[in-house]
Amino acid sequence: RLRKWQRRIRVSDAAERNLAFALSELDRMAAQLSLPRNLKEMAAVLYRKAVMEHLIRGRSIEGVTAACLYAACRMAKIPRTLDEIEEVARVDKKEIGRSYRFIARELNLRLPPTNPIDYVGRFADQLGLSERTKRKAIEILKEAIKKGLTSGSGPMGVAAAALYIASVLEGEKRTQREVAEVAHVTEVTVRNRYKELVDKLGIKLNI
Amino acid sequence: MSKVKLRIENIVASVDLFTSLDLEKVIEICPNSKYNPEEFPGIICRFDEPKVALLVFSSGKLVVTGAKSVEDIEGAVSKLVGMLSKIGAKFQRAPQIDIQNMVFSGDIGMEFNLDAVALALPNCEYEPEQFPGVIYRVKDPRAVILLFSSGKIVCSGAKSEHDAWEAVKKLLHELEKYGLTESWEF
């Protein structure tokens, strides 16, 4: 009847408005983070799946939207840290993390933890390091991961430490402070991780 | 072969004294207590012996935390009841004490590559960017175990030491099932 029609219209209206809002949020955040378009579309696909699976109930669109962007970055191997997502999101890190775990579980996204290697390219570019140094850092990281070192450590700190070591070994040294800054970790963390890598991998540095 | 150990770290219990309390009066007899109804509806009180923290509500219900044994909780409740009696509170029946949560720290005695653990173990969470341990949830008995690369663990949510052990054994059996360990001795 008429009432039913009006209700349907109202519901689809609200649903459309919410979807439009979510997509504009993804656009805004992706633009602020200078993320490629395919990445943004990947996040939009995730969001639509979340809507179809009724995962938005009791959760904010802002939170799910930020979580989808975070997940898409990890899937595309161009990870952003939760802090970076938080800077452009309208909800805090805690909420983004909760939404992320929820959609990851419900949509069966079995994303392995961020690989430190995925941060090498971006951090090295910001530090103006050569391809040779990037390769060296990746070589160090592969060895460390293979030996099961660094488990429990944050991937950004590990990536920063490997880049620091590689920059010294390849003769284009960056200071711990410079590396720490681009990796969004403290100098203390870079120092702790690099010392651990150096002695567990038996690397000799002449600083 | 390693020995798995568990140590009690904290016990949380809810208690019902079956008597309404006038918190304004209770405040005056509790030495180190804090009461700001604006931020929290209960009185926060600390005892040195036994060393626990109590949350006292006007309904006569309590929350006792920080205890290392059930005896500590019973002792703290008796102590509070004694203090309340001097202030004129009447008790018709014995307090009802329910253990709600027990937290244990422990050691499996072996190191783990958490990336391998997270890959093989179903239903576990591992986000080193946020927290250094693997979070493993056991359905029955209901408990959550945090597993670190050092082999140290934290088990919370269990209502008894027996349940905590059962939960830990389930995690160990899973680790064994997926070839992540060798053998143990309890």
Add this chain to the structure above:
DNA sequence: ATGTTACTTTAGAAAGC
């Protein structure tokens, strides 16, 4: 460059917003 303190995670209850 260290050292201290503090926050992240887990569970659970209480009464009220």
Add this chain to the structure above:
DNA sequence: GCTTTAAAAAGTAACAT
């Protein structure tokens, strides 16, 4: 959902020496 309590694990952080 939040607020308050306690306690451990290991990593990271903030601020002090």
